[in-house]
Amino acid sequence: MGKIKETIEGIKALDEAAMEAAMARQDALTKPQRSLGVLEDISVKVAGITRNFKPEIKDKVIITMAGDHGVADEGVSAYPKEVTPQMVYNFLSGGAGINVLARHIGASVVVVDMGVATDIEIESRAGNFIDKKIAYGTANMTKGPAMRYEDAVHSIEAGIEVLEQEVEKGVDIVGVGDMGIGNTTPSSAIVAFITGEPVESVTGHGTGLDSEGLRRKIERIKKALEVNKPNRADAIDILAKVGGFEIGGMAGVMLAAGAHRIPVVIDGFISGAAALIAYELSPKIRDYLIASHLSVEAGHRAILDHLGIEPLFNLNMRLGEGTGAALGISLVEASCKILREMATFEEAGVSEKE
Amino acid sequence: MGKIKETIEGIKALDEAAMEAAMARQDALTKPQRSLGVLEDISVKVAGITRNFKPEIKDKVIITMAGDHGVADEGVSAYPKEVTPQMVYNFLSGGAGINVLARHIGASVVVVDMGVATDIEIESRAGNFIDKKIAYGTANMTKGPAMRYEDAVHSIEAGIEVLEQEVEKGVDIVGVGDMGIGNTTPSSAIVAFITGEPVESVTGHGTGLDSEGLRRKIERIKKALEVNKPNRADAIDILAKVGGFEIGGMAGVMLAAGAHRIPVVIDGFISGAAALIAYELSPKIRDYLIASHLSVEAGHRAILDHLGIEPLFNLNMRLGEGTGAALGISLVEASCKILREMATFEEAGVSEKE
Numbered sequence: 001m002g003k004i005k006e007t008i009e010g011i012k013a014l015d016e017a018a019m020e021a022a023m024a025r026q027d028a029l030t031k032p033q034r035s036l037g038v039l040e041d042i043s044v045k046v047a048g049i050t051r052n053f054k055p056e057i058k059d060k061v062i063i064t065m066a067g068d069h070g071v072a073d074e075g076v077s078a079y080p081k082e083v084t085p086q087m088v089y090n091f092l093s094g095g096a097g098i099n100v101l102a103r104h105i106g107a108s109v110v111v112v113d114m115g116v117a118t119d120i121e122i123e124s125r126a127g128n129f130i131d132k133k134i135a136y137g138t139a140n141m142t143k144g145p146a147m148r149y150e151d152a153v154h155s156i157e158a159g160i161e162v163l164e165q166e167v168e169k170g171v172d173i174v175g176v177g178d179m180g181i182g183n184t185t186p187s188s189a190i191v192a193f194i195t196g197e198p199v200e201s202v203t204g205h206g207t208g209l210d211s212e213g214l215r216r217k218i219e220r221i222k223k224a225l226e227v228n229k230p231n232r233a234d235a236i237d238i239l240a241k242v243g244g245f246e247i248g249g250m251a252g253v254m255l256a257a258g259a260h261r262i263p264v265v266i267d268g269f270i271s272g273a274a275a276l277i278a279y280e281l282s283p284k285i286r287d288y289l290i291a292s293h294l295s296v297e298a299g300h301r302a303i304l305d306h307l308g309i310e311p312l313f314n315l316n317m318r319l320g321e322g323t324g325a326a327l328g329i330s331l332v333e334a335s336c337k338i339l340r341e342m343a344t345f346e347e348a349g350v351s352e353k354e
Numbered sequence: 355m356g357k358i359k360e361t362i363e364g365i366k367a368l369d370e371a372a373m374e375a376a377m378a379r380q381d382a383l384t385k386p387q388r389s390l391g392v393l394e395d396i397s398v399k400v401a402g403i404t405r406n407f408k409p410e411i412k413d414k415v416i417i418t419m420a421g422d423h424g425v426a427d428e429g430v431s432a433y434p435k436e437v438t439p440q441m442v443y444n445f446l447s448g449g450a451g452i453n454v455l456a457r458h459i460g461a462s463v464v465v466v467d468m469g470v471a472t473d474i475e476i477e478s479r480a481g482n483f484i485d486k487k488i489a490y491g492t493a494n495m496t497k498g499p500a501m502r503y504e505d506a507v508h509s510i511e512a513g514i515e516v517l518e519q520e521v522e523k524g525v526d527i528v529g530v531g532d533m534g535i536g537n538t539t540p541s542s543a544i545v546a547f548i549t550g551e552p553v554e555s556v557t558g559h560g561t562g563l564d565s566e567g568l569r570r571k572i573e574r575i576k577k578a579l580e581v582n583k584p585n586r587a588d589a590i591d592i593l594a595k596v597g598g599f600e601i602g603g604m605a606g607v608m609l610a611a612g613a614h615r616i617p618v619v620i621d622g623f624i625s626g627a628a629a630l631i632a633y634e635l636s637p638k639i640r641d642y643l644i645a646s647h648l649s650v651e652a653g654h655r656a657i658l659d660h661l662g663i664e665p666l667f668n669l670n671m672r673l674g675e676g677t678g679a680a681l682g683i684s685l686v687e688a689s690c691k692i693l694r695e696m697a698t699f700e701e702a703g704v705s706e707k708e
Contacts, residue, residue, distance in 0.1 A: 010462065029451075030441065030449065030450055030451070030503065031450075031451050031673050032432070032433075032561040032562050032672070032673065033562070035561070035672045035673040036451065036669075036671055036673055036677070037650065037669050037670025037672070038670050038671075039669060039671065039673045052514055078386070078707050078708065079386075079705065079707055079708065080705050080708055082705055083704060083705050086702070086703060086704040086705060087384065087704060089663055089702070089703075090384055090702040090704060092699060092700065093697070095694065095696060095697025095701065095702050096384055096385075096693075096697070096702075097383075097384070097385050097390065097692060099695075100688075100692050100695045100696050101689050101691075101692070103691070103695075104684075104688045140521040168605075181536060189587055207386040207389070208386050208387070208706075208707060220610070229602070235379065245646040296391065309605070312643075312667070312669065313666070313668075313669075314667075315390075315391050315392040315393060315666065315667075316391025316392050317390055317391045317392075317393065318386070318389045318391070319385050319386070319387065319389040319390055323390070327688065330458075330684060331669075333458065334454075334455055334458045334681065337454050337455075337458055338451060338454050338455070338459070341449075341453075341454045341457075342445060342449060342450065342451055342454050343447070343449025343450070347449065348440070348444040348447065348449050348450075349440060349443075350437055350440040350441060350444060351433065351434050351436055351437050351440060352433075353432050353433055353561075353562060354432065354433065354434055
């Protein structure tokens with residue numbers, strides 16, 4: 001618990017002076033003022049995060065956290081549970097969507113086992129793998145808490161440790177993503193409980209549930225909230241009662257990124273639920289979050305509205321893994337290059353507005 | 355005129371078999387079907403364009419075409435006319451927005467003088483420059499045609515030649531962009547005339563006109579359309595009466611890209627007006643166009659609706675030069691990498707949907 005408290009205390013406000021200097025520079029670059037729109041806004045935000053009015057994004061990391069969910073036994077997912085470890089192996093072999101998009105943007109992928117239900121055999125596999133397994137999947141939250149309170153604490157702490165390990169290696173921006181069969185179910189529970197939206201409006205088809213499956217999923221989420229009665233004033237209790245290990249891990253990554261003044265790009269619905277947990281623990285984290293895309297998954301809009309952040313794009317995506325975050329990172333990098341590399345009117349000898 | 359006719363005749367339908375094979379492959383990749391949304395759609399379109407169900411985007415070129423406009427004398431732009439050549443030098447020195455974003459996505463920038471009002475001195479400048487100058491700017495379209503009919507033909511032919519030169523060097527995707535002080539004015543005239551929308555609703559603030567300037571701009575566009583009475587059945591006549599050399603050039607690039615089965619990513623409002631000219635000459639070109647962003651400039655939506663294509667993103671941009679196209683090209687490349695590089699369920703040993 002000390003580690004979480006310490007991390008939260010380390011999250012400070014954005015650097016106003018760096019942001020003003022970045023805005024002034026944007027206005028001096030050879031383009032009509034504000035003509036690069038959101039790209040200008042992001043670059044100014046990153047200046048405030050990094051305390052550098054010409055921030056440079058070089059080392060890019062996507063942290064993809066995997067965990068299993070006891071509630072999957074309730075038939076709330078279109079895919080069988082064994083897909084979670086199978087996809088972890090796919091990540092480690094470089095064949096998944098996140099690997100392709102990370103290569104495209106020049107980022108590395110760090111795969112973290114936060115609580116996969118089987119052991120991950122890593123020998124002979126390529127890629128970065130970190131074992132932070134809290135348990136072999138969560139318990140079935142329709143019958144009691146998904147995890148013990150101390151495991152929720154440990155999951156957040158593990159996320160903090162993962163990010164700090166990257167800081168030691170050097171990292172300029174981090175994207176977060178998830179893998180876990182059944183994990184839209186705890187995410188919807190978290191989103192409904194924290195935002196106050198009805199379960200029905202923040203519960204979607206996940207990886208491809210039919211309407212009967214969706215009805216069952218909604219019913220199970222309501223039951224889980226009723227059985228567990230999370231404490232609205234304690235985000236760790238919410239995570240413990242109706243969350244998941246990878247959700248806690250991602251929340252920890254976000255908090256630690258804020259404490260280390262590193263911009264963190266969130267992905268879709270699951271990482272959004274993790275962002276809600278992080279935000280409940282420390283509202284200041286909002287300034288360090290960049291939302292990549294608006295997911296197809298019902299309820300993602302409610303998350304972004306609650307956080308008060310706008311996504312960069314909407315490509316009807318709903319894969320998770322950090323795939324939206326990868327594309328978002330590329331836009332953030334582009335925005336910082338604009339700020340660093342474009343010539344000013346004076347440098348280029350271009351006449352200004354009449 | 356023969357070159358345009360020949361090019362148009364070379365534009366064929368998309369390859370249905372390649373598209374079906376691409377769709378089948380997307381469905382076999384290790385992700386829930388359709389979970390990459392628009393990225394999947396684009397990859398399938400590129401498969402149809404290139405006749406390759408696993409298309410590869412390696413050589414990327416952004417063609418930025420510059421021209422001046424006699425109508426600028428009417429006070430329809432916030433910037434003075436000398437900015438057009440000044441920005442051409444900025445492009446050639448690598449300091450403009452398009453240079454930064456092209457470097458970011460690994461594309462080269464080809465700068466074409468289609469009709470800048472002064473000579474471009476290219477010695478000691480870096481970068482690719484092509485001189486296709488038709489004249490030292492168009493004539494003032496409020497007093498008569500912007501250019502002679504044969505110059506409109508030549509501008510389109512010049513664009514065809516520029517693209518064919520790139521084909522000889524090898525090009526997998528092309529983005530088009532513009533530079534020309536005053537060029538939102540002819541673009542609005544073209545858009546109003548072709549789509550039938552009122553001039554008021556497709557005329558915007560351009561690089562930053564105030565409301566008095568906007569009122570004047572709308573009045574001048576109406577006058578130009580009234581004085582010139584373009585022939586609705588002849589897109590070359592429209593281009594000649596109320597167009598611009600860079601607009602004709604971009605239309606030529608698009609038509610030639612279609613004939614050579616190369617995907618062409620359009621930018622904002624000006625390249626959109628060029629797309630309307632190309633579409634009037636050959637409706638089949640629509641299948642080869644990918645719209646990058648929705649511009650802030652009023653009237654861009656009317657263009658995309660008329661063409662029946664949806665933009666990939668909306669970042670409140672309005673710079674031109676091909677900046678939106680550059681970001682769009684990166685997404686198209688990403689979409690093709692997904693199709694080429696992701697593992698299938700079978701390859702990765704991942705269980706399919708239950």
